[in-house]
Amino acid sequence: MRLPCPYCGERDISEFVYRGDATVKRPDADDPDAARAFHEFVHLRTNPAGWHFEHWYHESGCRAWIVVERNTLTHAVRGAVAASAFRRKVGEVGA
Ligand SMILES: [Zn+2]
Numbered sequence: 745m746r747l748p749c750p751y752c753g754e755r756d757i758s759e760f761v762y763r764g765d766a767t768v769k770r771p772d773a774d775d776p777d778a779a780r781a782f783h784e785f786v787h788l789r790t791n792p793a794g795w796h797f798e799h800w801y802h803e804s805g806c807r808a809w810i811v812v813e814r815n816t817l818t819h820a821v822r823g824a825v826a827a828s829a830f831r832r833k834v835g836e837v838g839a
Contacts, residue, residue: 745819747810747812748824749802750825751826752802752805760800760801761801764789765799766797766798771784793817795822799827808827809827811830812824
């Protein structure tokens with residue numbers, strides 16, 4: 745599989761490290777219910793079948809965090825953007 749890094753162009757997946765779902769928001773540590781929220785954030789994830797936004801780190805390239813839209817059933821990739829641009833676009837999710 746190849747991923748389209750917005751800075752380097754299309755590269756082999758072996759250059760990247762997968763982080764996970766780009767649509768979940770990290771809980772606020774100051775929230776009184778933070779322990780439950782972090783448990784859900786870390787351990788209770790969905791397993792989507794179909795199109796999904798994922799965080800990837802281009803470790804062997806530009807070392808940038810990117811968000812890739814990938815189909816989990818077919819591994820087809822629609823595109824990728826810088827993670828910071830994705831957060832601005834969808835309202836700070838995945839921070
Ligand atoms: Zn890159």
